[in-house]
Amino acid sequence: MPQLAMEIGAAARVLKLLGDPTRLTILAILNQRECCVCELLEVFSTSQPAISQHLRKLKDAGLIQEERRGQWVYYSLRPQSEYYSLLQAVLSYVPDQDENIRKIEKANPAVRCGC
Amino acid sequence: MPQLAMEIGAAARVLKLLGDPTRLTILAILNQRECCVCELLEVFSTSQPAISQHLRKLKDAGLIQEERRGQWVYYSLRPQSEYYSLLQAVLSYVPDQDENIRKIEKANPAVRCGC
DNA sequence: TCAGTATATAATTAAATGCTTATATAAGTC
DNA sequence: GACTTATATAAGCATTTAATTATATACTGA
Known part of the structure; x- marks a missing residue:
């Protein structure tokens, strides 16, 4: 069912954000589970700053939110x-x-010590 | 309801095409009515080659099709x-x-003579 | 306070994008 | 065939984008 119509320029801006394979994958992952940056890093073969920059764009657009927990920053839709x-x-x-x-949980980068 | 899942890279490629305000508007118009290039030109404040180039990208992606009728080329989803x-x-x-x-129909660029 | 880990920011760069102008092609009219 | 209209293509250019490397900031724990 169609939602309230949005301005078409605004829709294009959002779709442009979705039109990058890394960002689209990040969003698809966050739709299943919140993640911190180091977890997302396990998924992509790119640098940490690259991921942070994608996350910032998504956050600037209001699509995702962040929450710091200790040294980790968790992102979610x-x-x-x-x-x-x-x-x-x-x-x-x-x-x-x-x-x-599964890849994230196998690597489990956000927990270093199981003691 | 979700359709058959598509490859995420392919989805991103399509969304990137939708992430341009001119192309998104073109698609929204064609969703209501087929148009020739000179009709679309009435809507945007840009050049004819710019529109043709957008149409080509959409056609290359298989999102739209063209049909020549006389000197006009009609595009549709x-x-x-x-x-x-x-x-x-x-x-x-x-x-x-x-x-x-309405703007297109008022200008009616695809018919030059009403005799 | 120092060392280590997680994340963000800044600067730079290469590639991609969208536009413009100029020109080519195709069809219609006289 | 010459002229006009519709559309496509090509070349050039300015801007944007996404990456990289280097560095800064924030938190943790010894």
Whole structure:
């Protein structure tokens, strides 16, 4: 069902953000599970600053939110976003990220010591 | 309802095409009515080659199709596209283009003589 | 306070993007 | 065939984008 119509320029701006494979994958992952940066790093073969910069763009657009917990910063989707349902609609066309999440959980980078 | 999952890189490529305000508007217009290039030109304050170049990208991606009729080339959405339902989902969040279509019909550039 | 880990920011660069102008192609009219 | 209209293509250019490397900041724990 269509939502409230948004300005077309604003929609294009959001879609442009989604139109990058790294960002789209980040969003698809965050749609299944919040993650910190070092967890997302496990998924991509790119540098940490590159991921941080993508996250910043998504945050600036209000699509995601961050929450610091100790030394980690956890990112999650921001359901209050005006574009949340557009995002959900798009993500429903994207494959689930179980594989990538398995990769994250296997590496388990956010916990260094199991003592 | 989610469709068959598509490759995430392919989805990003399509979304990148949608992430331009001119192209997104073109698609929203074509979703309501087929148009030739000179009709689309009425809507945007940009050059004819710019519009043709956007149309070519959309055609290369299989999102639209062209049909020549005399000196005019009419463009329309391509429902057979693998991405048609993603496109429809996105367009449902975009305002209707009645205003732009009125502009086209008022100018009526594809017919020069009413005799 | 120092060392280590997590993350962000800044500066630089290469590549991609979208526009413009100029020109080519195609069809229609006389 | 010459002229006009519609559209496409090519070349050039300015801007944007996404990456990299280097560095700064924030937190943790000894």
